[in-house]
Amino acid sequence: DVKVTQSSRYLVKRTGEKVFLECVQDMDHENMFWYRQDPGLGLRLIYFSYDVKMKEKGDIPEGYSVSREKKERFSLILESASTNQTSMYLCASSFWGQGSSSGNTIYFGEGSWLTVV
C-alpha cells in the first residue's frame, strides 16, 4: 500500500510565524504535491514537484514555498503565516503513467489541520 505520511496533524500557529509542514512517501514516487482544502472551494494545488530539487507553482502559490531535497520528502513552508492560511493541507504523491496504467493516480496523506491565530 502507498503510504504518504504528514508528520503534523494539528497545528496552531501565531500570525507571522514561519510554519513547516513535512511530508514523506514510501513508494518511490516521482511526483509530490501540496493542496489545501477549504469549504466551498474544494482542493486547490499550491505547489508540485516532479523530481528532486524541482518545483512548479500550482494555482495558489502566493505566501508559500516548498523544498524537495530528497525524493521521498516534500516540505511546505509558510514564510509568515496569516489567518487566511488557516486550512487543511494535503500532501500527495503519484508516479508517472501513460494511458492505461494507474499512473498519475494521486495518493493523499491524512492531512494537516493548520489554524493561524
Place this chain on the structure above:
Amino acid sequence: QKEVEQNSGPLSVPEGAIASLNCTYSDRGSQSFFWYRQYSGKSPELIMFIYSNGDKEDGRFTAQLNKASQYVSLLIRDSQPSDSATYLCAVNLSGGFKTIFGAGTRLFVKA
C-alpha cells in the same frame, strides 16, 4: 483555466438505490480520470480510475467516461448509509503534470 465541474448536491438517495454522480471537464486532452471518496474530516481516498471511453466496474461502483462529451460519471449500486460522503472527480490534465479536482458532490444515503 482548466476546470472540473460537479454538482455540489447534496444528493439524497434511499438505501439500496443507485446513486449517480456526474462530472464535466474542460481540458479535451485529458487522459486519466479519477473518483475519490472523502468522509468528513478525512483525506480523499481513491475509489477508481478510468482512461478509456465506456464503463469500468469495480464491485458496486461503475465509472463511465465519454471523452467526446467531456463527461465522467460514477454509479453506486445498492447504496449503503456508509457511502454517505463527498465524492470528488479528478482529471489529470494533458501533459501529465497536474491533476485538478472538482469541488465535490455530497451524497446522503438514507437508511
